Amino acid sequence: MNTPAHVQSLDLSARFPGAIHPDTRPGYSGWLVENANLLEYAIALRDEFGYDYLSSITAVDYLPEGKMEVVYHVYKTTGGAGLVFKVQVPRVDPIEVPSLVSIYPGAELQEREAWDLFGIKFTGHPDLRRIFMWEGFAGHPMRKDWHEPYFEEEGKPFKSRWPEGQLVMAESKNLYADNIAYPHGFNPASQTFDSEKALYDSLQIYQKEEIGLDTDHIIVNMGPQHPSTHGVFRVAVVLDGEQIVNLKPVMGYLHRNHEKIGERNTFIMNMPYTDRLDYLASMSNNFGYALAIEKLMNVKPTERSEYIRIIMAEMTRISNHLFLIGTLLNDLGAYFTPMLYALEERELILDIFEAVAGSRMMCNYFRFGGVARDFPEGVLQKIKDLFFERFPRKIEEIDRFLSENEIIRSRGIGQGVLTAEDAIKYSAAGPFLRASGIPYDVRRAEPYSIYDRFEFDVVVRSNGDIYDRLMVRFDEIRQSIRIIQQAVKGLPDGPVMALKPMYQVRVPPGEAYGRVEGPKGELGFYVISNGKPNPWRYHVRAPSFINLTSFGPICIGQKVADLVGVLGSIDIVLGEVDR
Amino acid sequence: MSDMYGKGILKGLGVSLKRFMETYLDDLVWLGRRYNNDKGIAHRSDKDGRGIFTVQYPEEKIPVPEEFRFVPFLVYDEGPNGEKNLRCTSCGICAKVCPPQCIWIVRSTDPVTGRPIPDPAQFYIDADICMNCGLCAEFCPFDAIKMDHNYELSSFKRNVYDEAGLSKSAAYYSAIRPANAKREDSARSAKAASRPAQVE
Amino acid sequence: MEQNGLNSPEYEIPPELKAQVAITSLDKIYNWGRSASVWPLMFGLACCAIEMICAAASRYDIARFGMEIMRPSPRQSDLMIVSGTVTKKMIPVIVRLYNQMPEPKYVLSMGACASGGGPFKEGYNVVSGVDKFIPVDVYVPGCPPTPQALLNGLMKVQEKIRGEPIKTARWYKKGPDLAEIPVPMLGPDLIDPRKITLIQNGDKN
Numbered sequence: 001m002n003t004p005a006h007v008q009s010l011d012l013s014a015r016f017p018g019a020i021h022p023d024t025r026p027g028y029s030g031w032l033v034e035n036a037n038l039l040e041y042a043i044a045l046r047d048e049f050g051y052d053y054l055s056s057i058t059a060v061d062y063l064p065e066g067k068m069e070v071v072y073h074v075y076k077t078t079g080g081a082g083l084v085f086k087v088q089v090p091r092v093d094p095i096e097v098p099s100l101v102s103i104y105p106g107a108e109l110q111e112r113e114a115w116d117l118f119g120i121k122f123t124g125h126p127d128l129r130r131i132f133m134w135e136g137f138a139g140h141p142m143r144k145d146w147h148e149p150y151f152e153e154e155g156k157p158f159k160s161r162w163p164e165g166q167l168v169m170a171e172s173k174n175l176y177a178d179n180i181a182y183p184h185g186f187n188p189a190s191q192t193f194d195s196e197k198a199l200y201d202s203l204q205i206y207q208k209e210e211i212g213l214d215t216d217h218i219i220v221n222m223g224p225q226h227p228s229t230h231g232v233f234r235v236a237v238v239l240d241g242e243q244i245v246n247l248k249p250v251m252g253y254l255h256r257n258h259e260k261i262g263e264r265n266t267f268i269m270n271m272p273y274t275d276r277l278d279y280l281a282s283m284s285n286n287f288g289y290a291l292a293i294e295k296l297m298n299v300k301p302t303e304r305s306e307y308i309r310i311i312m313a314e315m316t317r318i319s320n321h322l323f324l325i326g327t328l329l330n331d332l333g334a335y336f337t338p339m340l341y342a343l344e345e346r347e348l349i350l351d352i353f354e355a356v357a358g359s360r361m362m363c364n365y366f367r368f369g370g371v372a373r374d375f376p377e378g379v380l381q382k383i384k385d386l387f388f389e390r391f392p393r394k395i396e397e398i399d400r401f402l403s404e405n406e407i408i409r410s411r412g413i414g415q416g417v418l419t420a421e422d423a424i425k426y427s428a429a430g431p432f433l434r435a436s437g438i439p440y441d442v443r444r445a446e447p448y449s450i451y452d453r454f455e456f457d458v459v460v461r462s463n464g465d466i467y468d469r470l471m472v473r474f475d476e477i478r479q480s481i482r483i484i485q486q487a488v489k490g491l492p493d494g495p496v497m498a499l500k501p502m503y504q505v506r507v508p509p510g511e512a513y514g515r516v517e518g519p520k521g522e523l524g525f526y527v528i529s530n531g532k533p534n535p536w537r538y539h540v541r542a543p544s545f546i547n548l549t550s551f552g553p554i555c556i557g558q559k560v561a562d563l564v565g566v567l568g569s570i571d572i573v574l575g576e577v578d579r
Numbered sequence: 580m581s582d583m584y585g586k587g588i589l590k591g592l593g594v595s596l597k598r599f600m601e602t603y604l605d606d607l608v609w610l611g612r613r614y615n616n617d618k619g620i621a622h623r624s625d626k627d628g629r630g631i632f633t634v635q636y637p638e639e640k641i642p643v644p645e646e647f648r649f650v651p652f653l654v655y656d657e658g659p660n661g662e663k664n665l666r667c668t669s670c671g672i673c674a675k676v677c678p679p680q681c682i683w684i685v686r687s688t689d690p691v692t693g694r695p696i697p698d699p700a701q702f703y704i705d706a707d708i709c710m711n712c713g714l715c716a717e718f719c720p721f722d723a724i725k726m727d728h729n730y731e732l733s734s735f736k737r738n739v740y741d742e743a744g745l746s747k748s749a750a751y752y753s754a755i756r757p758a759n760a761k762r763e764d765s766a767r768s769a770k771a772a773s774r775p776a777q778v779e
Numbered sequence: 780m781e782q783n784g785l786n787s788p789e790y791e792i793p794p795e796l797k798a799q800v801a802i803t804s805l806d807k808i809y810n811w812g813r814s815a816s817v818w819p820l821m822f823g824l825a826c827c828a829i830e831m832i833c834a835a836a837s838r839y840d841i842a843r844f845g846m847e848i849m850r851p852s853p854r855q856s857d858l859m860i861v862s863g864t865v866t867k868k869m870i871p872v873i874v875r876l877y878n879q880m881p882e883p884k885y886v887l888s889m890g891a892c893a894s895g896g897g898p899f900k901e902g903y904n905v906v907s908g909v910d911k912f913i914p915v916d917v918y919v920p921g922c923p924p925t926p927q928a929l930l931n932g933l934m935k936v937q938e939k940i941r942g943e944p945i946k947t948a949r950w951y952k953k954g955p956d957l958a959e960i961p962v963p964m965l966g967p968d969l970i971d972p973r974k975i976t977l978i979q980n981g982d983k984n
Contacts, residue, residue: 138967162671257902272712279826404587707895733932
């Protein structure tokens with residue numbers, strides 16, 4: 001991606017002489033900032049230039065050049081293209097970069113991730129602990145020189161599969177029959193292991209009450225095995241009776257090393273893996289990844305495939321919101337009834353996905369330059385039937401069923417409030433952000449694909465409580481139905497793939513950040529290619545992960561029963577949070 | 580009535596009651612022939628479907644669409660004496676494109692000349708690694724490996740399939756994917772007709 | 780799977796008796812009662828959990844099999860459906876839950892990830908299949924298995940339950956409790972307490 005035109009008019013070099021220079025590597029864009037000036041530069045960006053929304057922080061390991069790089073993407077909430085800037089530090093331990101948490105609090109979890117996976121210390125971070133791996137794990141896994149025990153080769157395809165591909169199970173090559181290795185001279189019997197100590201130490205400051213009574217606050221763990229169906233997510237809550245004093249989310253129970261495997265895969269192999277990130281909205285993950293790689297390859301998809309992509313993406317949004325309505329009401333106590341009604345509609349959408357892409361959930365449908373195959377016979381008529389007739393009627397029925405219900409209103413209105421300024425500070429995204437009053441939707445702020453041809457409203461509500469977040473999603477379903485109706489009416493004929501199908505894709509060197517408005521928020525894919533068949537760096541900007549930054553601050557002062565409602569209304573899916 | 584407390588709850592209960600009544604009414608309308616036949620199953624997945632939504636597996640199975648993909652299988656053409664000629668030439672493209680690398684192929688070599696023969700000596704797929712993505716079927720140039728529809732594969736032990744377990748006939752393939760098989764067969768015969776006659 | 784003999788009784792059954800089908804009516808009634816009301820543990824890890832929820836929803840109703848009571852508490856459940864990728868950080872929790880389940884208990888490994896690591900097998904935080912730690916009764920392949928495939932797997936569990944004679948049931952035997960599995964620890968990497976001597980000796984190679 002090239003530096004957008006309006007950013008070139010930003011005279012950052014004049015404002016910070018000597019401290020920043022443009023990134024001139026071929027295929028790259030943005031600015032390189034000196035480590036020592038980072039804080040001053042970030043404050044100026046936020047206050048003077050208006051870039052108040054920090055979207056993503058990630059790290060890249062340039063082992064051959066002996067450098068580690070931290071990449072920042074910032075945007076303005078008024079819309080428009082973003083600004084990317086990077087900090088480069090030598091790859092010598094200890095690697096230290098100033099933390100941006102005091103300027104953009106949404107950086108908190110992302111900097112912990114960079115510490116955990118790359119070993120970059122962020123000085124000034126309030127609580128720099130590992131986030132995905134446990135305390136005590138040996139090494140920083142995403143570094144290029146760190147190999148896991150099952151390691152075979154730097155990039156797929158592996159030579160051991162063909163032509164002399166004798167079946168060798170990976171377990172048989174490892175002494176412990178699993179992907180495990182220990183440091184040299186390790187004796188487990190000689191020490192005890194406590195990976196929880198750092199977590200409880202960080203909560204200790206909240207444990208003593210300062211008023212005259214000699215009371216203690218207790219720490220209760222919710223999860224990771226929990227009836228609320230969001231997956232394996234754990235929350236360590238400090239409670240004063242029923243009231244929450246503070247809480248810390250603990251993640252990593254589903255950390256499946258998506259990014260490390262992504263670096264080993266070829267570009268086309270990564271497409272089915274992206275399905276498994278936000279597994280409730282697989283087409284939208286495919287969309288984001290296809291956009292990023294198409295930016296690098298400079299390929300434009302065909303007209304018909306653009307319309308098909310929009311139809312699929314909006315159907316995914318409806319299916320995701322239906323699932324959320326079902327599970328949120330399940331968490332609020334309406335048990336299974338609304339879930340059954342919502343899932344019934346979702347099953348009909350999944351039928352269409354199965355007919356078109358081959359699988360209900362793991363669609364693997366998008367390709368670079370279009371989609372994998374055209375609609376089979378009869379599918380377009382099914383889509384028309386559903387979205388012109390059945391869905392508008394059924395959504396009204398579910399809305400009538402739920403939105404005036406007194407119990408939902410009293411449990412939702414005024415609970416779990418996130419104010420508009422906090423939402424921007426904590427980098428909230430998607431319906432979570434729009435329910436707090438900020439009308440930021442990537443489909444309008446920086447339109448991708450052909451969204452600028454469709455008429456739809458950006459749904460905003462002003463209170464930022466649980467009830468508003470639920471209602472925003474109902475309204476978004478109605479807007480999505482509107483978009484699908486327009487897209488189906490305007491669907492042109494033609495081919496669905498701009499390129500010939502090839503399994504070895506040639507991607508020129510460079511970096512690209514492709515972002516889409518996923519059902520949960522802004523989903524971004526940051527891909528760096530160095531011309532080889534495998535990406536050099538592959539990072540996912542996961543909306544559920546970053547939305548969780550505000551989970552703690554929202555819940556302070558609430559009752560513990562509302563915690564479940566708040567978590568349900570943030571709409572997280574662990575495949576994305578933990579990648 | 581607009582400020583009666585509990586009105587929202589009553590409205591919601593009204594919706595549930597309506598759906599409850601519909602389950603009986605729909606059964607009556609269909610005069611008891613709503614279950615255990617194809618028309619009934621199709622009605623339940625239809626845009627006008629109302630009433631009971633359940634499809635009672637294993638007595639009633641929802642027909643899978645043609646594009647459905649589960650684990651892969653190797654296609655063989657039946658020879659004149661009933662021999663099974665696998666279409667696979669062990670080119671290795673499926674093994675190279677498989678994202679989790681769950682395909683192991685040993686290419687056969689001619690014992691006399693030492694040159695490779697287009698036939699797999701060993702072919703293994705570990706279904707406990709396979710992610711059912713369909714890339715192997717999508718990029719096979721010989722239509723030799725395709726995605727199966729059979730999902731009733733649960734067993735008491737691990738699932739690693741060898742060549743024998745994976746081979747299924749071309750007739751089976753045409754039965755599960757008629758439109759795809761027709762298109763591929765005509766493409767292959769067009770290509771064979773356009774090539775000059777060669778020694779087999 | 781034959782993993783450390785976790786599922787076998789502590790004496791040898793002679794081969795001619797192994798093939799014998801239990802036909803006493805007491806067995807039949809006992810097993811019929813058990814197989815018709817298996818209560819799964821509400822335990823969804825990843826994407827397969829969504830298909831499990833869809834199996835519990837209205838289209839593929841598992842209430843027809845008596846299994847709609849998904850208990851969040853392991854003390855009240857019979858069947859653990861491990862649905863999703865098993866990571867090293869999560870396996871101590873899984874083993875602890877398995878130990879807390881009362882006998883008779885069964886494990887169904889749903890999906891490729893739980894059966895053998897799945898597409899994420901090469902990941903540094905992924906355990907290659909839950910059967911490395913707990914004994915699995917039925918494997919359901921697929922990524923994810925459709926709800927109909929899961930129902931097929933559940934029917935296989937029922938079939939297994941119906942074929943278990945009371946005489947050889949592990950939980951009625953006297954002797955040490957074979958089913959408690961030591962909980963793994965999280966050190967520099969995952970530590971299986973059953974392999975401590977292997978770790979201490981393995982370093983010498």
